[in-house]
Amino acid sequence: MPETPRLELAGIGCRFGAVRALDDVSLAVAPGEIVGLLGDSGCGKSTLLRIVAGLEAPDRGVLCLDGRPVGASVPPEARGIGMMFQDYALFPHLTVAENVRFGLSGRPRREAEAIAEGRLAQVGLGPRAGRYPDTLSGGEAQRVALARALAPRPRLLLLDEPFSNLDRRTRDRVRADTLAVLRESGATALLVTHDPEEALEVCDRIALMRAGRIVQTGTGEDLYRRPETPFAARFLGHLVELTGPARAGVLDTPFGPFAVPGFSEGAPVRAAFRPEALSLAADGVPARVLRRSYLGAWLRLDLVVEGIPAPLRLPVPPDAPYGPGSTLGLSLDREAVFIFVDRGD
Template sequence: MVPDGQMAQGTQSKRTAGVTFAARLSFEDIRHSYHGKETIKGVSLTAEPGEVLCLLGPSGSGKTTLLRIAAGIEAQSHGRLVLNGQEVAGPNQFLPPEKRGIGLMFQDFALFPHMTILDNVRFGLTALPAREAVQEAMAALERVGLSRYAESYPHVLSGGEQQRVALARALAPRPGVLLMDEPFSGLDSRLKDTIRADTLAILRETRATAIVVTHDAEEAMRMGDRIALLKDGRLVQAGTADDLYRRPRDLFTAAFFSEINEFEGAVKRGVVETPLGPAEAGHLPEGAAVSVAVRLSGVSVREEGGAIPARILARRFLGVVELLSLAVPGSEQPVRARIRADLLPQGIRDVTVDVNPQAILVFEKDTQTSYMKSTS
């Protein structure tokens, strides 16, 4: 067995992935209900040709349902799905999955245990003559570096290798859009980085449009050209990783992309007072109730010289960084900070705190609209 993260090369060099005709896939005001409960609430979103679009959100946010609607496994109750300008699902048309030119890679890989690796990969190539199907399947296996396992069975492969076989099977028909449902969730955390990078390189080679479902913000930032953040069946915000991290529209988005301390307050003379100091409130009206988010990475802790006295309640070593829990005057809840490891002497309790103003975000409570633009 070849170790995960190392492409098996065999006697020939790995073949470059065959190029597909990347498609544009648009969700237009999509709604979906399940047992009377609305699970998708008017989502409009477009995956542009050749881009990797990540659908991000917590469990139950509607990510996988959108993917199943795109694949044709589920039907929406309202709205249209449009592929390259043609309606494939909507009031006037419903194409079955096999006629959409859309590939789907399942979370559990869904390999057939009784079939060889080669037969698994050529399973979706039924429209081709047998010899040509074998050639295309072998080419797909070569792209992922596993051609030497063509006559083996799935049980002899590791999880990472099975993931690559599933990717080869999904890409073999050269779909215009490839859908991937949490493709790395079953892999060892130590191997995810390498296998993600391998997968992304293959997607770039094929130039296929890809929609990837994930609940991990960092994974979405690593993979996605753009990210669509969902909550409770609604699209909260879509844009680049930089957009969502630095310019979150609401507190939910800010908290999804970074760990935060959260405080409540009201605007007085253009600022909000918090236990970590005053926060500018932009153009919010006097007296407006607000939520203030302070990123953990923006809280600096040192022995002395900081603006705010604090006491260390707990300290957790995480390798490169340490996670601190601090008691700060005026805060009923401990304030958390993430600092470089070994910055503070062991055993120290009394410290001081400063906050980077660029790590502070202020949101009006009624609308949850951000009036601060973080650049940290």
């Protein structure tokens, strides 16, 4: 028998005046799963998170927790949901331990203290228990907020851009630590982010959003390797795009013809691929090096190919002997090419 989803959304819609923030959003999150809501600012992901939390009411649709419908009349504190805000929202007048115990006010003091101590140890901040938030680094404050959100053992944890206030080096470390804690605790989580790399690293599945709708849901590999639209392909990474009309079932490109079965004669076609689909080949398509960028473990060559308007990016080993003006040959892995109807978007 299929497992009951921890969270299930069906046909969720929400308007703010004339603005349609969410339009027919459906999503299921299994127990112990980490699902990311990925998209640009204004796409509706934070509104959806607030509806799940009970901070906003949908105009239509059904929200279920553990198989039971939850209406707008159920307040946030009665939903068994934990939430981490972007700014962490720690209470400045409370110590670290008191912040973590805040959501445990209904429990006996010794029990609450033991739970807070355990959660702080889990995030590596046991020695900071007596400090105040203004003495913590950004990474430490984030971990305190995580410990506080997990302390009551919520059925679902909501994270709204939890790493966006951290610098790159701290963000990478704290993100890895947070994922380890979520896995160890078995938490079910819904993560809002605009960062594809973050979604790929942290989430079991990703729901990619655009203009209030979920346009594709799947694992990170699904979205990266099997995007269903040009928008999805672009959002998950750099993309080279070639357009033209279908002629006798093929699209002619500088890399040769591509079969486009199912396209009528003259129909607009868009072929796309990622930089890693390119490789060096002595007898390949001629390319001229426009720019060489040293990026530590590898080099990026920006290449000009006749018939392709924008430079191509090619990652190569750091000792590759190519510089501006050099010529080389390129081969394209044809199995890594996406074919879409060209709608001009």
